[in-house]
Structures are given as structure tokens and as C-alpha cells.
Amino acid sequence: MRQDAVRGHLDGLLLAVLEPAPLHGYAIITAVQQRSGGALELRTGTIYPALNRLERLGLLRSSWESEGGRKRRCYALTEAGARFLADERTAWQDFTAAIGAVLNPVTPHPHGSPHGQSA
Template sequence: MKAQALHGHLDALLLAVLEGGPLHGYAIIEALRDRSGGTLNLPTGTIYPALRRLERAGYVESSWSTVNGRERRTYHLTGAGQRALTGERSSWQEFSSTVGRFLGGPSASPQAPA
């Protein structure tokens, strides 16, 4: 799946991944790929700018650490990020339900009066 298809949803996906606990950037990319069954195989050039945007918004905080001699930036969800994720989930449910009425197949759309 291309990053453009995720327009408007990438931030929510990142927040959801970080809900499970702090992760470094590459682990976030792996989590997106794993949880999507390989469908979301996004490049670092898509993920890191989004993480910086979430950090500027106060939804994510980061810290540097050294692991096996390598510097890693680890990201974690803030309280504001958890609240934003709750709002994103609610919005997604409403959007998904509405679109499903059109794209969910013939049985998904209400019958027109005769």
C-alpha cells in the first residue's frame, strides 16, 4: 500500500502502534508492517517526518538512548496522544460505517422504498 493511500490516517496508525509502549523508529516501521500482514511497508522518509509532526503536536515524546553501541531515538505516546488516538478511533468508526453503507456491497446499503 502506498503512503498516499494513507493520507489523513498515518498519524492515527502511528499513535495506535505506540499505544503498546515505547518503540524506536525501525521497530515502529516493523510493527506497521507486521500488524498489517505486510500491506503497510512504508519507507523511513514517510514515517520519520510523521513522528516529528506528532512530536511537535505534543502527541509523542522521544528520547535518545544507546543500544549495543548504536544511538536510537525511542518514541512514546503522551497523554495528549492517547486522547487524540481515542478521538481518531471514534472518527474512524463513524467514517468506516458511513463508507461501508456505499462500498460494503448490495446488502450494506438500505433498500429504497418501492
């Protein structure tokens, strides 16, 4: 899938993978890749600026955690982030329904309306 396919949807993707539990940067990249069946591969140069921006907006919070003697910055969804994610999901459903209606129109029933009534 083209790298630019996630443009405009990156915030929602990042927030969605952080919904269940806090994750560090590499784990976020891995979660997006796994959830997409390998179709989406995010780069560190893409996600870290986005994570920092989402944190500045109050949609994420971060903290330093040690794992195996190594410090990693972990990101977690805030309440505002959860509300934003819910709005993103609704917007995505509306968008895909509209695009789907154009790309895959419902074919008219050969005998009038699908409910047996003529138009």
C-alpha cells in the same frame, strides 16, 4: 496496497503502534507492517517527518536510548497522544461505517422490514 492509501491516516497508525510501548523508527515501521499483515509498508522518509510533527504537537515524546552501543531515538505516546488516538479510532469507525453503508448496502427484507413490520 497503494502507498497513498495511508494518507490521512498516518498519524493514527503511528500513535496506535506506540500505544503499548515506546519504539524507535525502524521498529515502528516493522510494527505497522506486521499489524497490517504486510499490506502497509512505510518508508523512513514518510515516518520521521510525521514523528517530528507529532512530537511538536505534544502527541509524542522522544528520548535517546542506547542499544548495543548504538544510540536510537525512541518515541512514546503522551497523554494528549492517547486522547488523540481515541478520537482517531472513533473517527475511523464512523468513516468506515459510512463508507460500508454505501458500498455494501443492507438489502431490504423481501417481506417488509427486517423485523416483520411493513413500512
